[in-house]
Amino acid sequence: MTILPKPVICVGLSPCVQRILEFARFEPGGVNRARKVTVGIGGKGANTARMVRKLGGHPILVGYIGGANGMLLEQMLDAEEVGYRHVVVEGETRICQTLVEEGNPETTELVEEMPPLNADNWRHMMKLFESLELSGAVVPISGKLPAGAPTDAYARLCGVVHEQGGRVILDTPGQPLVMALEHRPYLVKINDVELLQTLGGEDLPTACAELIKRGAQSALITRGSRTALFVDGSQTLKIHPPSIEAVNPVGSGDAVTAGLAVALTEGREIAEALVEGIACGAANALHLISGQIEPGDVARLRCAVSVESLT
Numbered sequence: 367m368t369i370l371p372k373p374v375i376c377v378g379l380s381p382c383v384q385r386i387l388e389f390a391r392f393e394p395g396g397v398n399r400a401r402k403v404t405v406g407i408g409g410k411g412a413n414t415a416r417m418v419r420k421l422g423g424h425p426i427l428v429g430y431i432g433g434a435n436g437m438l439l440e441q442m443l444d445a446e447e448v449g450y451r452h453v454v455v456e457g458e459t460r461i462c463q464t465l466v467e468e469g470n471p472e473t474t475e476l477v478e479e480m481p482p483l484n485a486d487n488w489r490h491m492m493k494l495f496e497s498l499e500l501s502g503a504v505v506p507i508s509g510k511l512p513a514g515a516p517t518d519a520y521a522r523l524c525g526v527v528h529e530q531g532g533r534v535i536l537d538t539p540g541q542p543l544v545m546a547l548e549h550r551p552y553l554v555k556i557n558d559v560e561l562l563q564t565l566g567g568e569d570l571p572t573a574c575a576e577l578i579k580r581g582a583q584s585a586l587i588t589r590g591s592r593t594a595l596f597v598d599g600s601q602t603l604k605i606h607p608p609s610i611e612a613v614n615p616v617g618s619g620d621a622v623t624a625g626l627a628v629a630l631t632e633g634r635e636i637a638e639a640l641v642e643g644i645a646c647g648a649a650n651a652l653h654l655i656s657g658q659i660e661p662g663d664v665a666r667l668r669c670a671v672s673v674e675s676l677t
Contacts, residue, residue: 373424373449374627375498375532377507377523378411379491379515380480381429382460383439386655392467392474404655407442408462410509410537410620413657415448417624417646420659423631426451428495430480430487430512433458451498453490457481464616466654473614483514495523500532504552504627508537508620517541524549533630536582537623539564547581554585555623561587570595574602586640588622588647590615596640601677603637607644608670610651617656622647625664641671 384407387400407416415425426449431439436452436459443450460478467473505527511519520538524546527534533552536543539560547554554577558570565573570587574597577585584598586605591612596603625646629639642664648671649663650656 371424372503372631373426374415374418374631375428375500375503375505376411376415376418376425376627377428377495377505378409378414378509379429379519380460380509380512381407381409381412381427381431381439382462382478382480383435383442384408385461385463386466387463388466388468390468392465392470405442406655406657407439407446407448411506412439412443412448413617413620414506414508414624414627415443415450416446416657417621417650417659418628419446419448420657421624421628421646421661421664423624423628425449426498428452428491428498430455430483430491431459432456432481435459435461451494453487453494455481455483455487471614473616480512483512488515488519492522492526496526500527500530503527503532504535504630505532506535506537506623506627508623510538511542518545521545521549524551535623535626535630537619544580547577550581550583552583553626554582555619555626556585556587557619558587558589571602584636586622586626586643588619594640594644596636598636601675603640604674604676605640605644606672606674608648608667610648610667612651614654614656615651618647618650620656621650621659624659637673641668641673644671 386404388402415427418425431452432455463476465474520542536551537555578599587595594605622643625643629642645668649659
């Protein structure tokens with residue numbers, strides 16, 4: 367009997383159609399003609415799912431879609447061999463646009479919000495989520511809650527995963543994170559600025575300890591190109607990223623999540639999974655368009671990631 371690989375269940379409630387407009391020169395307030403337009407898939411959970419697939423995993427994206435934009439999104443997911451389970455809502459899936467100027471490392475993001483959810487939308491999402499096979503699965507939950515979603519939405523999803531014996535990687539700040547901690551997410555992935563804003567204070571080790579105290583089984587604190595910090599109550603690790611010439615770091619956090627999810631699904635130990643995640647984050651930053659990680663880049667960068675134990 368053939369044993370099928372476990373899917374990675376990627377929760378990204380508000381995916382988008384991503385348009386990237388490239389300009390020789392961009393002048394705010396003027397008439398700007400794009401010399402190239404690229405249309406793709408966007409949103410944190412969707413980006414994570416796409417990169418899971420590029421790494422050889424089997425993602426299922428869970429979220430909301432609507433209208434012609436939603437149909438286009440599903441067509442693009444099909445083309446990239448990314449599985450999905452969507453709740454269809456009224457209105458259109460959002461379109462987000464990235465404006466890129468030649469020679470300028472800074473980009474401009476034009477971000478739409480998805481239409482507000484209603485109680486029926488959320489009830490249908492919970493019904494869909496509870497129907498999934500989550501036992502033993504790794505479940506990244508990423509991004510800002512859409513308008514209309516209950517503040518404890520992620521807490522409820524984490525509760526379902528915990529009850530079924532899955533492992534949540536939670537990547538969200540603020541009150542939705544705080545409320546989810548009681549359901550013991552396997553790993554909280556958050557950057558240092560968001561963590562301190564969420565819990566208050568200015569001391570990173572204290573904030574990490576507070577995450578564990580409140581229920582997180584472990585936490586990975588990323589700091590851009592600087593050393594990341596991992597804690598789980600019994601050990602503290604520093605993960606030193608490789609030195610690279612970054613082209614565009616946007617989406618690197620999603621790449622870290624994808625690398626972690628695939629490594630954990632494959633049964634690798636946490637230290638090895640951390641190395642994989644950080645290598646994926648660096649690989650993403652080598653490209654102008656996020657989500658374009660190449661397995662060859664990951665393999666090369668993996669060798670340049672080091673882990674230092676502080677306990």
